[in-house]
Amino acid sequence: MAHRIISQIVFTGSRVVGRAFVEAYRQASAKSQYAQQAAKSGDSSAANSLASSGLTLDEACKILNVKPPSGGQANLDDVTARFKKLFDNNEPSKGGSFYLQSKVLRARERIELEVRQKAEKAEREAELKEGWKPRLYKD
Structure with missing residues (x-):
């Protein structure tokens, strides 16, 4: 049996x-x-959104309750303030959720990634318009 x-x-x-x-x-x-x-x-932002953290930019903005970056510019002070508030409210030692805390962290990282990529792209385009100027470093 x-x-x-x-x-x-x-x-x-x-x-x-x-x-x-x-x-x-x-x-x-x-x-x-x-x-x-x-x-x-050719939608590199969709491919990067999945590869980077599993969150799309829209999801990240909804989690942190901030406006999506327009033209590569976002109010990072507002994003950081919302992140700190939500991260502290979900502290596991205070009865919060580690899962929610990690989602908040990934949302902040996703928004910062998008802003950083747009800034690098704008910098490259500005350099192409001006022409290449080597950076010289003195020892």
């Missing part, structure tokens, strides 16, 4: 684990296909 119960537990457990692996594979496959399609269409 005991061997029958043990075998049922093993079969049921392996079936549950197998289904979980299949579902995880499906999600990973769909995510990679989405990133490939975004890369083919």
